Amino acid sequence: MRVALVDHAHGTCSGELAGALRAAGHDAHLLSPAVIAPVEAILRRRGFATPLTSVALATAALVRGRFHLAHAFSVPDALGALAWGRLTGRPVVFTCVEELRRDSVAYARLRLSALRHAASDTNALIAADDRARAGLQRWLAASPRALAAGDAAAHEALYRELIARPGGSV
């Protein structure tokens, strides 16, 4: 399987999973789409939840990479992956690493709609830890899976299940 782990923030969760997947012999690529800082500054001043410029760059990187599956680790990365998923018919996984709180679910323009899109429209929703799971349940009424970042076998099983569904192929 050729898998893209999309994480513009270079988080530990994505890095750990990338290492575990490679150790298990999989073709895992860690994509960290850039953000265009001057544009992000303007968007922030206009009240948007940033980053947003990484979304299109994430989609482009995924299209170029011909991946079987994309696994995103933030809301903007999930948006980029979902756009790629719509173009290619490939599955998208979203791991929520942040602990959602009332002051973070709707704090800026496009935040709530993006969060709901990432949580509801991806093919699988994972909570990185118990706090993330509790936040998703409390504020989005979501029921995420619990998979440890270093558990390559569990992730592989999930990926194969999603890829095997109509619209995806190994």
Place this chain on the structure above:
Amino acid sequence: MAKNVPGDALRRLADAGYNSSVSGPVAVSVVVASHARPLRLRWLLVALAEQTLNRSMWEVVVVHDYESATVAQAIADVALGEAASVRYIAIAPGTGSPSRQRNIGWRAAVGELVAFTDDDCRPEPQWLERMLVAARAAPGAIVQGRTRPDPLERAVLKAPHVRTLTIDPIGTWAQTANILYPRPLLERLGGFDERAIAGEDVGLSLRAFRAGAGIVAAPEAVVNHAIESHSLPGIVRQNLKWRHLAYLAKLHPEVREHFPLRIFWDSDHLLTTAATVGVVGAARRPLLLILALPYLRRSLGRRGRGWRGRTVAAAEIPGQAVRQVAEVLGLVVGSVRHRTLVL
């Protein structure tokens, strides 16, 4: 008819331990009408679970039109503690309206006092306690709390088209985002007018005043209102319902005391109408463009006085103009339908 209960008096009453552990019959019912916002309703219920008022003294009645799967997924697991009860009354999808749902709610409620809030609101933890204190200090009166755009969503105000609410009591319109009625008063008035598509909350308060009821302010009973941004087509669609304000004016001509020139819903509509006349008329008489200047002046000041604010405001003028002209045109349609002029 309207008076303020001094804030320090309210504080003394609250500090005197009104929120004691005394249990007894339900003192206040919170009634919520919900439609098309199950997630926001969930957030409201979470906020209500944090209320400081003794749980045995209040209940929540939610009247909604959601499918059972939506209820199970979005709201059924929200816990409101052992004592406080939440009752959900489901009506068939598409059969509800704010008036009808609120009437079903208060009639099913058991409290002597009925507090209304909306499913896109987030009451502060002391909200219900302070509403109850104010109600007990002024028996028989309507109590209006303070409503503000939710500070947790403040950045959304930078969007060009937003929907939120600000009420510093005692406000003109008695919106149900944050208001309390004695149940006997609701019974005497027959509740909300279910023929009203917009302004039903105003209509209820006007009928209450006509019946001799008073209203008091409880500015420390705070509800935070969602700040939601919309696209231009979206906000135009949202605002279409205001065309029915003419019905309110027809039933309650006294509401025109609050209308600029007794015709315009607010000063924005007055300026928009004048600007429209000026722009259209300028084709024949260019001097009429002067009528657009007040509108332009106000519009350019929407985002503050600095150059950045004025630049943003200027860029937003076309969209704001479309929205406001659409509102006025909607009111023209409503005026024709209800045969009374409100713009």
